[in-house]
Amino acid sequence: MKSDIRVCGDWETAHERPVYTLGDACPECGADAVNSAPAPFNPEDPHGEYRRRARVRNRDGDADRDGDDE
Numbered sequence: 001m002k003s004d005i006r007v008c009g010d011w012e013t014a015h016e017r018p019v020y021t022l023g024d025a026c027p028e029c030g031a032d033a034v035n036s037a038p039a040p041f042n043p044e045d046p047h048g049e050y051r052r053r054a055r056v057r058n059r060d061g062d063a064d065r066d067g068d069d070e
């Protein structure tokens, strides 16, 4: 029996953990759901890292700026 479980393509940004679904979109955030086995994109996706950094920066505000540009 072939299972067709997919995972939220944006879970690293949108959720604390992978969100699995059998449909085409994440049931929680509506992002495209991707096949959980061979990812259609590079798992080291630099854009994903950028999003994670942006999220941290948003959460921490100006904490890591040291006021250098003020």
Ligand SMILES: [Zn+2]
Residues within 6 Å of the ligand: 008, 009, 010, 011, 014, 015, 019, 026, 027, 028, 029, 030, 031
């Ligand atoms: Zn999601």
